[in-house]
Amino acid sequence: MSAPRFLIDTNVFIGLEDHAEVAPHFASLQQLAGRHGVEIFVHEAAIDDIRRDKDETRRRVSLSKIKKFPVIGKMAGIDQTLLEAKYGRIRRPNDLVDATLLHALDIGVADFLVTEDQGLHERAERISSTFGARVLYVADAVSFLRTTYEAVAVVLPAVVEMEANTISQDDPIFVSLRGDYPGFDDWWREKCIKPMRKCWVVMDEGNVAGLLVRKDEKSGDTDATLPGQKILKICTFKVRTESRGVKLGELLLKQVLWHAQSNNHDVVYLTTFPGQQTLMALLEYYGFRHTHDNSNGEKVYEKAIGRDRLLRPDGISLFDLARENYPRFATGDGVAAYAIPIQEEFHEILFPELMNRKQFSLFGDTGFQRPGNTIRKVYLCRAPAQLSQPGALLFFYKGKSESQPSQAITTVGVFEEMKLAHSTEELRRLAGGRSVYSDTQLRNLAATQNRPVKVINFLLAAHLEPPMQLAALKSSSVFAGHPPQSIKNLLPAQQMSVLGQGAFGFAI
Structure with a gap:
């Protein structure tokens, strides 16, 4: 019985082998895989992708480094038409690479595909939920390896409630927040520390892996557009780069939605920059909708929190109804x-x-x-x-x-x-x-x-x-x-x- 095989996308290979310092989560992936005999492969199509790099020096270096990894070859006779029929529309050479990687996953030559490409995750999810669960972000691949092979030693945190004034501003999570939001330190001091605003925090090895800052608002004093008197604003929703994936974001979102449902909120909303594709996909999966953009370019995502019995309209499955209205679900006659x-x-x-x-x-x-x-x-x-x-x-x-x-x-x-x-x-x-x-x-x-x-x-x-x-x-x-x-x-x-x-x- 062999250990699982990981197929890595070009963006993961670059993260492992780039001239820049290797990020901790990429290093952990390679270390854990090596420790537990999990092979890491690249695909012949990814090599083609690197060959299209117009930077000759970078292309030559990447092609020399990719030889460190065993290669999964392309299947003969599989053309673009066949791939497009199964894995979605192919418009660009990169789409063809994505479909080829999914095909390798589909036929079982690889057990998991590791990629930071949100579009590739969405392609896989459209095929089936089970298939989509085999496409992992680097952070989730690391979590999978730790849970699977080091379950006795793994100590991963849950969400805990803290006041902003008890969180050290020297924590590494604040570095990227400062980069994303000019004047963040002043806002944090005046709007969070002084009023001792409540936060939900995920700690990992002494540092903040995920941070969510909340604020109660009322109709007429909010950026939310959905109707309601009791509104929950998520001021900050941040997962540290090396922890970024599905699991920590989902853990924090569960905390938000269970809190809102239990405390009779009418609306939950937050803002996000357009580049935060993983977060936006997670929000949309659980029923948040992009309602408008702020003046600074942030996208506003809102979700209504209902308290009536959930009834199924025509044309939607009971599962999709529950997913989009989470944590509500349909009950009674017609529901097994x-x-x-x-x-x-x-x-x-x-x-x-x-x-x-x-x-x-x-x-x-x-x-x-x-x-x-x-x-x-x-x-x-x-x-x-x-x-x-x-x-x-x-x-x-x-x-x-x-x-x-x-x-x-x-x-x-x-x-x-x-x-x-x-x-x-x-x-x-x-x-x-x-x-x-x-x-x-x-x-x-x-x-x-x-x-x-x-x-x-x-x-x-x-x-x-x-x-x-x-x-x-x-x-x-x-x-x-x-x-x-x-x-x-x-x-x-x-x-x-x-x-x-x-x-x-x-x-x-």
Whole structure:
């Protein structure tokens, strides 16, 4: 059984081999891959890309350095027409390179593609969500390698609330903020430090990896254009360069949207410069819309936070409805629901924020948690049930456990799609960049042709507060007797009995 193969885009190769100092996250990628026997490949099409560089000296140096990497050759007989039909419109030579890289990923010659190109991520996501999860930013590739091969040692942080005056202005995250915003230090001192403005912060190894500054506004005193009396402005949304990818941004966005939904905000909005393509794509995926531009060229993204029952209009799937209205989701008649039993070990991997707080000392600090606390997740099992309705509700039942909660439904998810993995290699690919499982855990599942593993992609929608205990599940006829040992279909009345336990900030 081989380790996964990483195919790197030209922009990643340049980041690793450029004349300039190698950025820490690029160096970490190369070090972790080397340590764990993960091969890094380049594609013959990327070499063609370098040959088009008009700077002769740079072209010669790049071509000499790229020889350090093994090369994946082009497939004979695959022309532009075939690539365009599968991977989207090809207008420029660079688009042809992108489609060729995706083809190499698609046929399995590489397990993951690492690129900083937002357009390439979007191409992959349009093919399928599972395929898109195999295209990683450098920061997410580093996170994947750490989680997969160094899971015992990994200590990645959760979001913590801090006051601006408690954050050191010498932290490296402020360097790029000063570059982006002239007069940033004065603004930070006057508008954030003096009023001790609340911030959400993600710490990593003593430094700020992600920073989000919030402000409550009212109608008539805001740049938001959507109607509403209670408005949440995100003044600063920053992920440090070496941590930039999907996971930390999603972690911070989850904090924003759960806070807004729970605290009866009508609108959430923020501004971003046009070059922040990764952030804009993340915002749009979860229902933010670009409403206008400020005078300084910043784009304003707004999202309405509804509290009515979510009804499905014609022409949209239940999953897309939930994604665009996140964290709301559709319920009741016409919405399938399942109880999913999950062992304590995997519950703590998927939902680390629910671990008994006394356990956090195992990971070094009570404010730190393992890296499962994002929105898009993957669950692995061998249950015989076939889940087919995107947007179906998943109720995770944690079995008898040493730590609390025990024997209770704790969490609501929104089903996206299910795939079958027939080998460990295929399991790695299908779990993709969302995986929070170690390589040992993946291998122990022993996926084979005759005993495949189900890969269930879902959105984390909510946690029940408090969890619905087994006694209540029995008394309300959600469970007739013993708790299920496999995925169990729930009737609409059973679904509503579980949902009635929670406080979601919107009508169910």
